[in-house]
Amino acid sequence: MSLKPQLDKPPVPVSAPPAWGELAEPGEPVSVIRFECEDGAYSYPYHALSRWVLQAGQPECLVVQVGKDRLTVRGRDLNVVRDALDAGRLRVLRPAKARYDAVQRGTIVAQIEVELSTHEK
Secondary structure, three states: OOOOOOOOOOOOOOOOOOOOEEEOOOOOOOOEEEEEEOOEEEEEEHHHEEEEEEEOOOOEEEEEEEOOEEEEEEEEOOHHHHHHHHOOOEEEEOOOOHHHOOOOOOOEEEEEEEEOOOOOO
16 A cells, blocks of 8 residues: 555644744653753753742743752743643753744743852853
8 A cells, every 4th residue: 555645735834843942742752851041051861850830920930950950940921831841841941032022922931040059150
């Protein structure tokens, strides 16, 4: 049996990845999460994340505890990021570029602050 292309149907559009990061496909294992900041990229094994807490406010804060390190993500509609963490699908998290500042709706990661337990950055 051969598969015939269906030329009469338009291709299904593939959505662009979110500006704030990268997600794994459902069911695809993720072993490492990377937080991209202005001063560098911090990668952690998923099993090292001990907790994350979404705090309401303007801006919202998502606080991620990784061992003795603490990462604070500030932005808007961060429940999408929290849900990706809950599902183990978040691969990369990055602040949005300045061009997204004017966007009125949706998830925006404005800042990622890293406090290392060694007090070195």
